Amino acid sequence: MSRLELTRNPPLVAALKSRYPQLVILVLMLAGYVFAIVAGLIGTPVGSSNFSIVFVWIAWWAVLILAAVPLLGRGWCAVCPIPLPGEWLQRGAVLGPSREKARGWNLRWPRPLRNIWLQSASFLLLALFSSVLLTTPLVTAVVLAGMVIAAIALSLVFERRAFCRYLCPVGGFIGVYSQAAPVELRIKDKPVCVACEGKPCYNGSARGYGCPWDVFPGGLTKNTYCGLCLECIRTCPHDNIAINLRPFAADLEGPSARLDEAFKAFVMLGSAMVYAAVLLGPWGALKDAAFQVGTRAWSIYAIAFLAFITVVLPSVFALCIPPFGRARAFRQRFSRLATALIPLGLMAWVAFSLSFVLNNATYVLAAISDPLSLGWNLLGASNLSWRPMLAFALAPAQTLALVGGVVWSAHITQHAAAEARVSPIPVTVYCLAVAVVLLWLLV
Amino acid sequence: MRRPELHARLLVAVAALAAIGIPLVFWTRTPLIHARLADNGGWSPAVLHAQAGVPLRLRLTSDDVVHGFAVGQMATPGVDILPGKVSEATVTFDKPGTYTFYCTRWCGLSHWRMRGTIEVTGGNEAAVASAAPPLYVSLGLDLDAPHVASVLPSDEPKARLAAAQSSASLAALQSAEYYRAHSPYQTWQDLRRTHALSGLSDRDLWNATASIWRSNTTPDALSQGQRLFSQNCAACHGEKGAGDGVFAGDLAAAGAASTQGMAGTGNMTMQTPANFTDAARMLGASPALLQGKILRGGMGTGMPSWGPIFTQSQVWDLVAYLYTFQFNYH
Numbered sequence: 126m127s128r129l130e131l132t133r134n135p136p137l138v139a140a141l142k143s144r145y146p147q148l149v150i151l152v153l154m155l156a157g158y159v160f161a162i163v164a165g166l167i168g169t170p171v172g173s174s175n176f177s178i179v180f181v182w183i184a185w186w187a188v189l190i191l192a193a194v195p196l197l198g199r200g201w202c203a204v205c206p207i208p209l210p211g212e213w214l215q216r217g218a219v220l221g222p223s224r225e226k227a228r229g230w231n232l233r234w235p236r237p238l239r240n241i242w243l244q245s246a247s248f249l250l251l252a253l254f255s256s257v258l259l260t261t262p263l264v265t266a267v268v269l270a271g272m273v274i275a276a277i278a279l280s281l282v283f284e285r286r287a288f289c290r291y292l293c294p295v296g297g298f299i300g301v302y303s304q305a306a307p308v309e310l311r312i313k314d315k316p317v318c319v320a321c322e323g324k325p326c327y328n329g330s331a332r333g334y335g336c337p338w339d340v341f342p343g344g345l346t347k348n349t350y351c352g353l354c355l356e357c358i359r360t361c362p363h364d365n366i367a368i369n370l371r372p373f374a375a376d377l378e379g380p381s382a383r384l385d386e387a388f389k390a391f392v393m394l395g396s397a398m399v400y401a402a403v404l405l406g407p408w409g410a411l412k413d414a415a416f417q418v419g420t421r422a423w424s425i426y427a428i429a430f431l432a433f434i435t436v437v438l439p440s441v442f443a444l445c446i447p448p449f450g451r452a453r454a455f456r457q458r459f460s461r462l463a464t465a466l467i468p469l470g471l472m473a474w475v476a477f478s479l480s481f482v483l484n485n486a487t488y489v490l491a492a493i494s495d496p497l498s499l500g501w502n503l504l505g506a507s508n509l510s511w512r513p514m515l516a517f518a519l520a521p522a523q524t525l526a527l528v529g530g531v532v533w534s535a536h537i538t539q540h541a542a543a544e545a546r547v548s549p550i551p552v553t554v555y556c557l558a559v560a561v562v563l564l565w566l567l568v
Numbered sequence: 569m570r571r572p573e574l575h576a577r578l579l580v581a582v583a584a585l586a587a588i589g590i591p592l593v594f595w596t597r598t599p600l601i602h603a604r605l606a607d608n609g610g611w612s613p614a615v616l617h618a619q620a621g622v623p624l625r626l627r628l629t630s631d632d633v634v635h636g637f638a639v640g641q642m643a644t645p646g647v648d649i650l651p652g653k654v655s656e657a658t659v660t661f662d663k664p665g666t667y668t669f670y671c672t673r674w675c676g677l678s679h680w681r682m683r684g685t686i687e688v689t690g691g692n693e694a695a696v697a698s699a700a701p702p703l704y705v706s707l708g709l710d711l712d713a714p715h716v717a718s719v720l721p722s723d724e725p726k727a728r729l730a731a732a733q734s735s736a737s738l739a740a741l742q743s744a745e746y747y748r749a750h751s752p753y754q755t756w757q758d759l760r761r762t763h764a765l766s767g768l769s770d771r772d773l774w775n776a777t778a779s780i781w782r783s784n785t786t787p788d789a790l791s792q793g794q795r796l797f798s799q800n801c802a803a804c805h806g807e808k809g810a811g812d813g814v815f816a817g818d819l820a821a822a823g824a825a826s827t828q829g830m831a832g833t834g835n836m837t838m839q840t841p842a843n844f845t846d847a848a849r850m851l852g853a854s855p856a857l858l859q860g861k862i863l864r865g866g867m868g869t870g871m872p873s874w875g876p877i878f879t880q881s882q883v884w885d886l887v888a889y890l891y892t893f894q895f896n897y898h
Contacts, residue, residue: 144576148576148579152579152580152583153583155580155583155584155587156583156584156586156587157587158587159583159584159587159588160587160591163587163588163591163592164591167591167592167595169629169631169651169652170631170632171630171631171632171651171652173651173652174651174652174653175652209580213577213580218573219573219576219577219580220572220573220576221573223573495654496591497591497594497595498629498652498653498654499594499595499598499600499654500598500600500627500629500653500654500656507653508653
């Protein structure tokens with residue numbers, strides 16, 4: 126499959142190898158992140174006017190889902206400030222490797238947890254409270270601060286970026302969907318890696334740290350767990366690391382047989398459907414139930430939410446898989462074919478986010494004009510009245526995204542079904558049915 | 569430590585501290601008055617301080633729904649306070665005293681509890697005259713005693729149909745003092761006892777009573793009363809005065825759920841807003857009695873005390889308007 130190696134451009138390679146451009150972006154992101162926490166704590170409790178809600182759940186979410194993930198995969202992870210404080214403590218340095226010994230216990234992450242089950246659980250945990258989280262600045266601030274604190278704590282106990290790799294609720298789905306992105310980090314020449322002594326890309330050297338994501342770049346075949354942190358570009362003594370442009374969804378041509386990744390596909394697809402119903406649907410009782418955390422109505426909603434995502438969607442999908450062979454073989458077929466849900470899931474989130482973001486975009490200008498809700502009018506837009514943006518284009522764009530998602534998933538299903546030696550038709554029909562439900566909910 | 573590493577650490581630390589420190593500095597230097605639903609705290613702070621003659625500049629924000637801000641018994645127009653936005657209001661007090669500020673928007677069931685006080689000092693405190701007691705106090709009225717008219721008109725009394733022969737006999741009953749101290753039913757009884765009017769029917773006498781009530785108000789006063797009623801009363805009492813405003817159902821539910829009703833279900837009906845279209849109640853109530861109910865409020869019910877809010881003139885305008893639910897002045 127054709128690739129365009131971006132790292133043949135010497136100025137680009139120099140910029141990637143230097144730590145300063147990334148550091149400057151990280152510092153800006155850290156300042157924005159901390160400011161969002163502070164604004165959530167001291168700003169107005171009115172979500173639509175609070176910088177933390179508007180900046181995180183509208184502006185950042187729009188950039189992440191509509192651009193960063195589809196085009197750059199884990200591009201956000203490359204500049205995410207959450208691991209910065211923990212890594213500073215863990216490494217004893219902000220820039221390159223220092224002579225100081227690594228701090229903390231530096232333990233290996235437990236083997237049974239070396240998967241993304243915990244990331245699915247952490248995402249579902251937040252999703253259960255999403256109606257409160259997305260509208261209550263104080264809760265958003267606490268969650269943002271909690272993620273940094275968790276990252277720091279894990280950095281002091283475990284080696285590398287344990288939080289990003291195994292616990293971050295956002296990193297999990299970015300990783301799965303990054304397989305669809307047209308950008309990848311790969312090695313140029315495998316024999317070079319095989320012959321390389323010391324494997325500094327994984328173990329670190331005076332040039333840089335060993336892979337913070339606990340990945341050996343020489344074995345990379347998918348984007349899922351590469352955080353694009355660029356350390357391997359800095360540490361590789363042979364300049365054997367490339368960043369390539371490639372066709373969309375190249376990773377999905379070889380479907381994964383991992384059940385945790387398959388489950389993640391259901392978590393994300395199901396969440397998009399539930400969010401579309403709760404946040405954008407016309408059912409007031411459903412919205413109330415999702416918002417009134419701790420009540421009986423919320424408990425029923427939570428059980429229904431979890432059951433739909435973890436039982437209903439996978440069970441119906443399982444009916445699309447021929448039941449021949451041993452259980453292990455069935456599980457592998459199930460996982461491989463679930464790969465087909467990744468493009469549809471990504472497009473479902475794009476369609477949902479288009480509605481969410483375009484309907485609420487006016488809040489962004491107002492929040493930037495008065496980020497602390499103190500009556501400022503920095504951009505002259507603090508009193509901008511709410512109105513949906515590009516309303517005429519919303520339904521066509523959502524339809525296009527969902528139809529495109531079905532076609533894309535059908536294409537991936539062909540590959541997965543061929544590998545699993547089953548018919549692609551049932552899974553294609555499943556994708557089509559999900560898309561129809563989403564069209565009904567969104568358009 | 570190498571210099572680049574030192575610079576990097578400084579950069580990270582300064583960015584993080586600036587992102588915390590700068591907002592905190594602006595936040596602490598910009599005091600806001602927060603408006604919340606009364607059940608969530610109401611005004612914060614609820615007590616303000618000012619100097620007589622010195623403009624008090626206030627910056628207000630709402631933490632939940634649309635509220636309004638106004639100071640009772642002041643001509644300064646109220647301002648709306650939108651959720652998450654900052655509104656400004658400037659009030660200047662001529663004389664010292666304790667003033668009440670209140671919410672001017674129907675923000676919720678406990679809207680009327682959204683009150684705060686402004687302690688105004690300075691100026692010539694010795695010159696502040698003590699106000700005369702309101703009429704209902706002077707008259708010694710029992711605001712909670714039943715006031716029911718035992719004779720009612722068969723249809724709506726019309727002021728314009730007052731019989732010509734009654735006009736001469738009405739003069740004594742048309743003074744403001746008489747009007748304010750007597751209920752329409754008492755007036756009707758006085759008219760019935762007037763020998764010169766003995767030939768008039770009950771309906772004619774009710775029309776004459778309506779005429780007396782009309783003569784004690786003006787179109788401007790009725791218009792002002794209607795405005796005050798719509799802004800402050802209709803949420804519970806209903807636009808048509810029938811006690812069926814948008815909050816009436818919630819009030820009844822709150823009454824049923826409250827511990828105020830421990831004495832029995834009868835007490836719970838106290839949460840039902842008064843029905844001004846109820847002829848027996850209204851025709852048995854004098855303007856002074858209604859003034860008292862407005863000023864004092866309905867102790868233990870949802871009826872707020874409007875004494876600190878309305879001026880005397882506003883109360884009389886409102887009282888005059890309430891009788892339009894019984895009398896036709898057109």
